[in-house]
Amino acid sequence: MAYVFLALAIVSEVVATVSLKLSEGFSRLGPSVVVVVGYLLAFGLLSQALSRGLGVSVAYGVWAAAGVALVAVAGAVLLGESLTWVQVGGIALVIGGVLALELGARTA
Numbered sequence: 001m002a003y004v005f006l007a008l009a010i011v012s013e014v015v016a017t018v019s020l021k022l023s024e025g026f027s028r029l030g031p032s033v034v035v036v037v038g039y040l041l042a043f044g045l046l047s048q049a050l051s052r053g054l055g056v057s058v059a060y061g062v063w064a065a066a067g068v069a070l071v072a073v074a075g076a077v078l079l080g081e082s083l084t085w086v087q088v089g090g091i092a093l094v095i096g097g098v099l100a101l102e103l104g105a106r107t108a
Contacts, residue, residue, distance in 0.1 A: 001052055002048075002049045002050075002052035002053050002054045002059075003049070003054075005045045005046070005048040005049035005052065006045070006046065006049040006054060006059055006062060006063060008041075008045045009041075009042045009043075009044075009045035009046040009048075009049060009063060010042075010062075010063055010066045010067055010070070012038045012039075012041040012042035012045060013038065013039065013042035013063065013067050014067055014070045014071055014074060015034065015038045016034065016035050016036075016037075016038025016039045016041075016042060017038075017067070017071050018071065018074050018075070018078065018079070019031040019032075019034035019035045019038060020035050021075075021079060022034075023035055046059065046060075046063060055105055057101055057105065058098075058101055058102050058105050061097070061098040061101045061102070062098055062102070064094075064098075065094045065095050065097070065098040068091060068094055069091045069094070069095060072087060072091055
């Protein structure tokens with residue numbers, strides 16, 4: 001159940017971050033509201049994942065890595081931003097680092 005809360009936290013954070021770009025410096029009301037609600041929801045859901053037994057290093061690592069990867073893809077697909085092979089490689093390295101955290105936590 002903890003991973004369900006973590007997945008929902010990740011989705012909320014990604015929606016909020018994409019909306020941050022769409023808010024145009026908080027000058028557009030709709031996206032600005034989505035930013036605030038999305039981040040509040042993301043942190044609330046992350047706290048629920050932690051309270052259900054996920055370690056903070058693993059939960060935050062997964063949250064951050066998935067968020068970076070998904071925001072980069074969303075930026076490319078939805079906002080027309082570039083995504084080079086070097087950036088894709090960087091995302092792969094971040095995900096690899098999170099996997100190392102997860103695997104290390106399981107053996108500890």
